[in-house]
Amino acid sequence: MPEEVITTIKREFENNERSHMSIIEISHRSKKFQHIITSAEQKLRQLMQIPDDYAVVFLQGGGSMQFEMMPLNLATKQRNIAVLDSGNFSKKAEEAARQVGKNTAILDSTKDQHYQKLPVVPSNFNASVFDYLHIVTNSTIEGAAFHQNNLPQTTGRLIADMSSNILAEPYNISDFDAVFAGGQKNLGPAGVTVAIIKKDWLADQDLTGVGPMMRYQNHIDKQSMYNTSPVFSIYALDLVLAWVLDQGGVTEMYRRNLEKSGKLYAYLDQSNFYTAPVEKSARSITNIVFTTGDIQRDKVIAQQAEAAGLFNLAGHRSVGGFRASLYNAQPTDAVDALIAFLQKVEQNA
Structure with a gap:
């Protein structure tokens, strides 16, 4: 995290915004926290140029929870998910999707090349039989990345795990139908995860059998406060986003x-x-x-x-x-x- 942000946290930790309470003591239902979470969403939308037809939600469970939430919420039609295997975390996402009852297909893998190059979409790929294609934009362990200029081409829906390079390089959000990122790399401390999802896609799903905590729409409807939010992590995230804006x-x-x-x-x-x-x-x-x-x-x-x-x-x-x-x-x-x-x-x- 930026030193300036850590300094601010130290200064405000015991007596935040003249509330006479620490940030870890305030209620997630309080007006002060509602201001923080609203501010964080606005800043993220500005930084990533997120269109209004995308929902932004702050969740717990880390990026790994999204390996299950995404297929449960967004693979209810075909129940089929395509994956480009570019490293450890794309493989984990594929395994998690299978565990929650979805059919998965690894379109291409560069495992045999030690993930030293990127997998590609086969020429015979039929996007219509899959709910979406899953990619990891930056493979943290192996060091390969899909940049904006080499994103896989598909006529279907595209989901991206941006956990390790969100805000590090520009992406056109409109090229994706959903994006998620754990907070602990470029967004702030561990404990908060961001999900950005096209609203019309969410509305067109059958969520029979999906529990209330695993439904994005419940969290969106309650402005990321469906249950007790990770207050401190979102507070720190808001400060980091402000720092990124200040830097340019x-x-x-x-x-x-x-x-x-x-x-x-x-x-x-x-x-x-x-x-x-x-x-x-x-x-x-x-x-x-x-x-x-x-x-x-x-x-x-x-x-x-x-x-x-x-x-x-x-x-x-x-x-x-x-x-x-x-x-x-x-x-x-x-x-x-x-x-x-x-x-x-x-x-x-």
Whole structure:
């Protein structure tokens, strides 16, 4: 999270907005919280240019809950879901959809290529027999991303899990029928999830057998306060959104993220010691994955990085290597420090 936001939270934590109560004490039914949640929605709509015919709702349960809520609410006609498997989280979404009784089809997977390139929609894909196509715009673990200029083409409905790169780069929301994102990357702390869904699609569903807590419409009708909302997380999210707006919006975040990731990729590509294996057109600007090619050496270097004050450089346990996560709040100075460290390691190898 941005340092400015953390500073504000510290300042307001005990006595927020002259209410004489901490943000973690106020009621989610209070006027003060209603102002916060309304403000957060307005800011998100402005930042992402969300049209009026899309609903915005703040939920609990993380992005993983959406692996079940989306199919339960939006796959009631054909009961069929198509998936492009670009990594761990697209596979988890496919598995969850099957568990809640939907038929799933993985149209293409790049697992055999270690997810170093993006899957594609087959030429014989018949969108009419599926309720929607599910993609993950940014594969946090594997480092491949669908950007606005390489989104899969489909005549059917498209759902995107944007948990790790929402607000990091521009997307045209009108190209999607639903989008969701866990809060803990670019939106704020863990505990809140955003779902953005086309209203007419929600209205055209048979929700027989779907419990009240799992129905989007119930949460939308109650302005994300159908049950006790994650008050603190939404409060912090509102502050983060205000910070993004003050910085210049998604356009400025994108410029900075291109600069940060560009610096790191440029160094890795010229190095004879490190390799960034993801195909260039598919590279994430949020999670940069690389390796020396030696698992044990990578582990040692990750430990050395932590001793040097560069934390969490080790890649996910399922892939190893390194992962530099350049979320919006990560300053360019941090990238410069990482490159200097990597250069020193390479020189001493």
